[in-house]
Structures are given as structure tokens and as C-alpha cells.
Amino acid sequence: MTAAIPVEITMFRKARTGDRQAFAELVTQHQSMVFSIACRFLRDGTLAEDIGQEVFLELYKNLDRIDNESHMVHWLRQVTSRKCIDHVRRARLRPKFGLEDAPEPVADERPEDPLASRMLERMVAALPARMRMVVVLRYQEDMEPAEISEMLGMPVASVKSMLHRGLELLRSKVQRKRGGAE
């Protein structure tokens, strides 16, 4: 008896053999992840799309170096993060405090309080660059600190410390906001 091969694996294999339709399926499947990482980090939808497209074009060129579907997801997250960090480093962007033009999140579970979520999103957007990427990878992509450290080439201790400081910063801001609103 042969076990059924998941569609994603078949698509990945087909894409590796040069099947453009299969590659288009892969793009559709992972575009949300790539775009979200870039958009949350760069705080600019247009720029996030440009970076996202570059990431997928690079993926196309490097498909033969990627072993399997999960390796591809890891590769996409890594290349997106690095491209975003490089971009910010080059452009020395300053925080813009706002994601007004960013698309609505499509989380499975709708937030209990959309306004509070929006506020948190803006607070995350205002975090320093590296800390922001660590927070996005941890809470958007649900990655473990060890994975983030490997992906960004940072010691695990630094990732944990950034997460801790980030949470403290966000907590104090939220408390100030909520305290002020009461």
C-alpha cells in the first residue's frame, strides 16, 4: 500500500522540475507568510510586496538547493527577514508609527478586541528593527527562540533577552494607554 503524498510535497517536487504552474501554486500558498513578515517589519505594504516578489524570484533560482517543503518554509522566512533587515539598514528607515495602509490580518481566531489588536500592532511597528523582527517571528510565525536565533544569526540568549525587553516595553505602553483611557 502506498501512502498518499500531500499536495504541497507534490507541488514542491513538480516546481523543482521546472513546472511553472506548480511554482505559482507555491507562491500562492506562501505569499501571505512572506508578505506579512515584510509588511510588519517594514510598515509599508508596497515595499513589502517588492521584497516579497524578490524573495520568490530568488526562491525560483534556488529551488534545486532546497531539500523539501519544510526547508523551503524555513528558507522563505530566513531570506525575507534578512532582506528586510538589509533594506532597513541601507535605507535607515525611521519608525513611522502606523500601519493604516496595511491590509487587515487574516488570523484564524478573530481578536476579541479589534481596537486593542490594532493598537498592539502599531506598538510592535514602533519597536526597534531587530527587536521588531524577533517579535514578529515569535508571535506571527510562532517560532521558537532557538529557531529565530538560527535564522537571524544571533545567540539564543540575545533573542530571549530581546523578546523579554520587547514584551516589557509593550506591556508598559499598553498599561499606560489603558490606564490613560480609564
Place this chain on the structure above:
Amino acid sequence: MNLERELKQALGRMEAPAGFTERVMSRLEPPRRAKMPPRWVPWAVAASLLMSTGGSGWLYQQRQDRARAEQAKQQILVALQITGSKLDHIRAKVRSVSAEEN
């Protein structure tokens, strides 16, 4: 306040802009197709192979014929030399016999 849970809710994945995949696909390099040689190329290759093997065969044959001719010439020269020396010998004999008779 459970900040971590709130963060996970707030940082849900966003939809990529409509047409994202199509724009990526339009920027891909055209598929690399193996360049097929024109139809006449195999015929030309076959003809040149034929000509080169035929030509070298002809050259070989020429060389063989020349070698054989050279060998025959040498044999004829040797035969003539032998015949010449035999004739000299006979002439000498005839001279000595006629001298004895006289």
C-alpha cells in the same frame, strides 16, 4: 492581561495584495528550452563523417598503390641486375671457348 496571547491575535498573517502571484510569475525568466539544432545539421554531420571516412579511405588506397608500385619497381631493377650479370657471365664463357678454338 495576557500580552503574549494578545500579540498572537494581533499579529495574524495578512493577505498579500491581489495579483501578487501573477506579478511574481510575470517577472520570472522565460523557461529555459534546450536549443534544438536546425534540421540540416544532422545531415551535414553525417555527410561530413561520410566524406572524411571516404576521403581517408581513398588516401589510404592511394598510399598502398604507390607502395606496391615502388616495390614492383625495386623487384624489376633487381631482376634486371641479375639478368645483366648472368649475360656478362655467359659472354665471358663464350669468349673463352672461342679463344680456345682459335
